[in-house]
Amino acid sequence: MSDTTGKRALRPATAMVHGGTMRSGFGETSEALFLTQGFVYDTAEAAEARFKGDEPGFIYSRYSNPTTRMFEERMMLLEGAEDARATASGMAAVAAALQCQVKAGDHIVAARALFGSCRYVIETVLGRAGVESTFVDGRDLDQWRAALRPNTKVAFLESPTNPTLEVIDIAAVAEIVHSVGARLVVDNVFATPIWQKPLTLGADVVIYSATKHIDGQGRCLGGVILSSKDWIDENLHDYFRHTGPSLSPFNAWTLLKGLETLPLRVRAQTDSAARIADHLAGSGKIARVLYPGREDHPDHAIARRQMGAGSTLVAFELSGGKDAAFRFSNALEVIKISNNLGDAKSLITHPATTTHKNLAPEVRAELGIGDGLLRLSAGLEDVEDLLEDLEAALAAV
Numbered sequence: 433m434s435d436t437t438g439k440r441a442l443r444p445a446t447a448m449v450h451g452g453t454m455r456s457g458f459g460e461t462s463e464a465l466f467l468t469q470g471f472v473y474d475t476a477e478a479a480e481a482r483f484k485g486d487e488p489g490f491i492y493s494r495y496s497n498p499t500t501r502m503f504e505e506r507m508m509l510l511e512g513a514e515d516a517r518a519t520a521s522g523m524a525a526v527a528a529a530l531q532c533q534v535k536a537g538d539h540i541v542a543a544r545a546l547f548g549s550c551r552y553v554i555e556t557v558l559g560r561a562g563v564e565s566t567f568v569d570g571r572d573l574d575q576w577r578a579a580l581r582p583n584t585k586v587a588f589l590e591s592p593t594n595p596t597l598e599v600i601d602i603a604a605v606a607e608i609v610h611s612v613g614a615r616l617v618v619d620n621v622f623a624t625p626i627w628q629k630p631l632t633l634g635a636d637v638v639i640y641s642a643t644k645h646i647d648g649q650g651r652c653l654g655g656v657i658l659s660s661k662d663w664i665d666e667n668l669h670d671y672f673r674h675t676g677p678s679l680s681p682f683n684a685w686t687l688l689k690g691l692e693t694l695p696l697r698v699r700a701q702t703d704s705a706a707r708i709a710d711h712l713a714g715s716g717k718i719a720r721v722l723y724p725g726r727e728d729h730p731d732h733a734i735a736r737r738q739m740g741a742g743s744t745l746v747a748f749e750l751s752g753g754k755d756a757a758f759r760f761s762n763a764l765e766v767i768k769i770s771n772n773l774g775d776a777k778s779l780i781t782h783p784a785t786t787t788h789k790n791l792a793p794e795v796r797a798e799l800g801i802g803d804g805l806l807r808l809s810a811g812l813e814d815v816e817d818l819l820e821d822l823e824a825a826l827a828a829v
């Protein structure tokens with residue numbers, strides 16, 4: 433196997449095509465798919481040396497696999513991280529990244545606007561293990577400061593948030609969290625690795641659901657945890673090997689090929705999302721349009737500072753509540769109703785009755801998730817077709 437990354441630092445689009453490639457002796461053009469559980473050794477001595485760590489090489493695909501490692505290496509180049517571990521889903525990444533660094537008696541602070549399963553991991557799974565938690569309004573820095581305790585080990589946030597696209601000041605939260613020696617973990621799914629680099633903003637660990645933009649074509653689940661080599665060696669390395677949230681080589685191969693087109697896709701989807709946000713805001717028929725790239729977004733100044741562009745998602749509120757939101761969604765023809773995002777296909781979600789239905793009504797109200805709120809993930813279709821689809825749906829409300 434040979435690594436063909438070369439010596440010069442590559443720009444992101446180039447790194448996503450070539451980075452991390454390990455060619456086998458056949459010299460294949462496309463990355464090879466190593467569908468193997470294990471590896472064989474020439475001699476018993478070679479097996480002993482590999483287990484002792486005296487010789488490099490793969491041991492077992494729960495630990496690592498050549499195809500999975502290519503995906504991790506390419507993600508490390510994109511994120512500017514020293515090391516990474518790929519996981520079977522985004523939630524496996526969140527659960528592993530949090531659980532590997534806490535014990536009973538520790539405390540976690542998290543922004544309250546979270547993907548529902550993330551909240552379950554923190555409150556219920558880690559709560560059962562004796563880890564305490566506090567949820568704060570992520571945009572209010574005083575709430576972060578007030579929530580910190582001597583036993584606070586980890587802070588967790590996502591930005592922009594799901595589904596209302598609030599933007600949290602990652603650098604400011606990192607500074608607050610580090611003042612008590614805790615670590616900041618950022619779920620960067622909504623921002624994408626193209627538009628936001630949490631590690632350079634001061635975060636210690638970044639996680640992705642690779643299911644979203646990184647695959648980007650609706651095929652397989654996956655996740656990844658990225659950090660410094662020290663953090664991974666000290667916290668994640670053994671936890672990962674022994675609990676086995678590993679990504680399958682087949683899915684790693686799919687995601688690796690997804691990375692080749694990620695910069696192009698995210699740019700195109702962001703351009704469409706921005707066009708859609710402006711179009712909806714200008715239509716006069718929408719009560720509220722939420723898009724971090726627009727100047728009327730409440731957190732626009734922070735978004736400009738820490739993100740390279742808006743987002744591939746737009747949220748908007750129809751004044752007729754659930755009835756209007758349902759009629760609007762049902763009238764769409766090109767845009768599909770789905771709870772997923774980051775796909776080549778444009779997808780629309782009614783959070784109050786799907787992704788966020790388990791929240792108490794008062795919590796939903798606190799998070800700004802009204803009955804008329806819709807979340808749109810812009811795909812790769814011609815934006816004119818999307819605008820026409822939205823116009824026709826508006827006429828039906």
Ligand SMILES: *Cc1c(COP(=O)(O)O)cnc(C)c1O
Pocket residue numbers: 521522523524526547550590594619621622641642643644653654655
């Ligand atoms: C989808 C998603 C997850 C979970 O990822 P899966 O791959 O579905 O397990 C976590 N965080 C955010 C922000 C997500 O959008």
